[in-house]
Amino acid sequence: MAPLHIMTAALQVSLRDRTVVLIAGLFMALVLISAYLGWSATTTVHEVYLKVAEAYATKGEIAPSNPVSNTSPLELLRNMTTYVALIGALSGMVLGNKITSVDRKSGVYPLMASRPIGAASIAIGKILAIIVSISSLLGFAALINVGTFWVLPNISLNADEWSRLAQFYAASNLYVIAFGFLGALFAVTSRSETAALMIPVTIWLTVTFIIPQLTANVLPMAALNPLKSMTAAPTGAFFAFTGAALTPFSIAEAYRALSAILLGFAPSGFQFNSLITPMQTLFVVNGVLMSGVVLAYLGLNASRSDYND
Amino acid sequence: MISPVLVIARKDIVEALRTRLFLIITAFLLLASMLSIAVTAAAMGGFASPDYSPIEAMRGFVEHLEIIGSALAIIMGYRSAATERGHNTLALVMTRPITQRAFLVGKVIGGIVLILAVLAIVFTAIGVELTALNGVGLSILETVKLIVGYISATVYMMAFFLLGFMFALYMKHLSHALLTAFAIWLVVVLVAPQIGDTLDPDNQAVGGLFMELAVPRAQEIEIMNTFDTYETIRTGIEQLSPSKHFERLTFALWGIKGSYFGKTVMEILWEKLVDIIWLLAYVTTLVGVLFTRQANFSHLSDKLSE
Numbered sequence: 001m002a003p004l005h006i007m008t009a010a011l012q013v014s015l016r017d018r019t020v021v022l023i024a025g026l027f028m029a030l031v032l033i034s035a036y037l038g039w040s041a042t043t044t045v046h047e048v049y050l051k052v053a054e055a056y057a058t059k060g061e062i063a064p065s066n067p068v069s070n071t072s073p074l075e076l077l078r079n080m081t082t083y084v085a086l087i088g089a090l091s092g093m094v095l096g097n098k099i100t101s102v103d104r105k106s107g108v109y110p111l112m113a114s115r116p117i118g119a120a121s122i123a124i125g126k127i128l129a130i131i132v133s134i135s136s137l138l139g140f141a142a143l144i145n146v147g148t149f150w151v152l153p154n155i156s157l158n159a160d161e162w163s164r165l166a167q168f169y170a171a172s173n174l175y176v177i178a179f180g181f182l183g184a185l186f187a188v189t190s191r192s193e194t195a196a197l198m199i200p201v202t203i204w205l206t207v208t209f210i211i212p213q214l215t216a217n218v219l220p221m222a223a224l225n226p227l228k229s230m231t232a233a234p235t236g237a238f239f240a241f242t243g244a245a246l247t248p249f250s251i252a253e254a255y256r257a258l259s260a261i262l263l264g265f266a267p268s269g270f271q272f273n274s275l276i277t278p279m280q281t282l283f284v285v286n287g288v289l290m291s292g293v294v295l296a297y298l299g300l301n302a303s304r305s306d307y308n309d
Numbered sequence: 310m311i312s313p314v315l316v317i318a319r320k321d322i323v324e325a326l327r328t329r330l331f332l333i334i335t336a337f338l339l340l341a342s343m344l345s346i347a348v349t350a351a352a353m354g355g356f357a358s359p360d361y362s363p364i365e366a367m368r369g370f371v372e373h374l375e376i377i378g379s380a381l382a383i384i385m386g387y388r389s390a391a392t393e394r395g396h397n398t399l400a401l402v403m404t405r406p407i408t409q410r411a412f413l414v415g416k417v418i419g420g421i422v423l424i425l426a427v428l429a430i431v432f433t434a435i436g437v438e439l440t441a442l443n444g445v446g447l448s449i450l451e452t453v454k455l456i457v458g459y460i461s462a463t464v465y466m467m468a469f470f471l472l473g474f475m476f477a478l479y480m481k482h483l484s485h486a487l488l489t490a491f492a493i494w495l496v497v498v499l500v501a502p503q504i505g506d507t508l509d510p511d512n513q514a515v516g517g518l519f520m521e522l523a524v525p526r527a528q529e530i531e532i533m534n535t536f537d538t539y540e541t542i543r544t545g546i547e548q549l550s551p552s553k554h555f556e557r558l559t560f561a562l563w564g565i566k567g568s569y570f571g572k573t574v575m576e577i578l579w580e581k582l583v584d585i586i587w588l589l590a591y592v593t594t595l596v597g598v599l600f601t602r603q604a605n606f607s608h609l610s611d612k613l614s615e
Contacts, residue, residue: 023488044510194387219369224507
């Protein structure tokens with residue numbers, strides 16, 4: 001029962017935090033507009049195509065096929081990939097940090113440790129709180145997307161597309177939870193509160209912007225564009241080596257690849273350049289970070305648990 | 310006797326240099342920037358072409374400055390205010406014969422010097438790396454362009470320094486201040502340019518929509534002129550981002566955007582005057598808010614812990 005009590009208490013405290021509400025609200029706002037943005041861009045491309053086709057017809061030539069015909073309606077959600085990778089990941093880090101740092105900041109961790117509750121139980125309670133809070137956040141996001149599909153004109157999903165939408169949200173959930181664990185890991189192990197926030201942000205910057213450049217020459221700003229980030233890596237020994245060495249651990253690239261496949265905007269013939277599948281990468285990273293949180297709690301000295309800033 | 314403003318500025322610089330986190334993040338920007346040049350060289354197979362200026366390979370570097378540089382500046386600004394609140398020295402400083410204005414000027418000068426120093430290290434390292442990879446030193450014109458870009462980067466980072474500083478100085482809780490500054494950073498550095506970029510019809514196909522449809526440039530412009538409102542909204546969203554203005558200015562200066570190739574520095578600066586004005590407007594507005602707001606420092610110093 002102890003882990004459940006700890007989970008409930010952690011959830012109550014974190015939900016009262018205004019920063020958590022602010023960042024979660026920002027994420028929800030972007031979820032709300034993402035489908036509209038996708039729809040707006042796709043409609044504009046279709047209108048551009050009609051003008052191009054007209055020009056071809058005037059010259060008596062046949063126009064190339066319409067790039068947006070025969071595409072899945074799920075493709076309208078392609079911007080979600082970016083918003084989950086940016087604000088979703090930040091929300092995850094903030095939630096993970098708040099859920100675990102509150103006891104150290106308020107000085108109650110020594111009191112908790114003096115009770116007959118093991119550090120492992122505390123860790124499990126906190127991990128459950130992270131999973132429940134992030135899954136709820138992503139659950140709301142999924143509901144908003146389902147709602148927007150009903151509202152947008154001329155859009156309907158078949159059974160396979162509903163299934164792929166559910167899988168996309170499962171993958172997004174795993175991605176954000178990984179950052180929740182990352183935030184928690186450094187909230188437990190760091191000596192200062194500032195470092196507990198800054199180290200995960202630095203790791204997130206590395207994972208999102210630096211590693212994709214090393215493995216596939218995806219420039220930092222291109223990493224924000226779901227389509228541009230799917231370009232193939234240049235040939236040559238450098239990228240062959242970095243791709244093979246780093247891609248299996250590159251959670252951002254794994255998430256982007258999986259999303260592109262599920263939402264149907266991956267280029268034809270696209271392959272994830274790794275020995276393990278993108279979903280396996282997400283599971284492995286989550287497993288490692290979750291174990292890290294448990295070990296961090298086991299190693300946390302209750303008598304010296306206060307932050308030094 | 311040294312003026313109180315310079316004493317505060319000097320103290321701030323010395324304290325920042327003692328902070329391990331500050332040095333780690335500076336090293337992070339340096340590493341990311343140098344890696345971006347190396348990766349570009351690897352992707353191009355070297356800078357051997359005689360028609361190629363090595364500073365054109367700095368696109369990745371510009372983008373790292375946009376993202377990591379601005380994040381670093383927020384941390385620098387945050388640290389500058391947080392250190393006074395953390396040590397409860399803010400109220401004590403205010404009991405001395407020093408005005409709030411002098412205190413803020415000292416902090417801002419300290420921030421400018423630190424940003425200039427960090428960027429001097431990064432730009433020098435990039436210059437050396439480009440020379441090493443190219444096998445030939447940078448020309449005088451290329452060096453001048455780098456220096457103008459260095460000044461632009463300082464103005465750009467200063468905007469984020471002020472953002473982090475103001476939130477850490479005025480918000481009740483420090484951790485809220487850092488996260489709120491980062492939420493704003495996400496919106497103006499990453500989300501606004503991302504929305505503008507992904508709404509661009511040409512970006513809706515890998516390799517470019519108009520390329521895929523084999524539409525010549527003149528016809529592309531003609532077609533896009535019929536989407537006037539859409540394009541106005543799209544570019545309007547991009548205009549909100551200081552990163553976009555910094556990017557446009559440096560892309561033009563360093564020849565990353567081909568249409569500026571062969572133009573003099575003055576011609577480029579004149580053409581990019583709007584972006585320069587936008588960047589200066591961000592900094593001026595933040596400075597204005599900082600100096601017009603009256604803070605209750607004794608109240609803040611008591612509210613460090615939550």
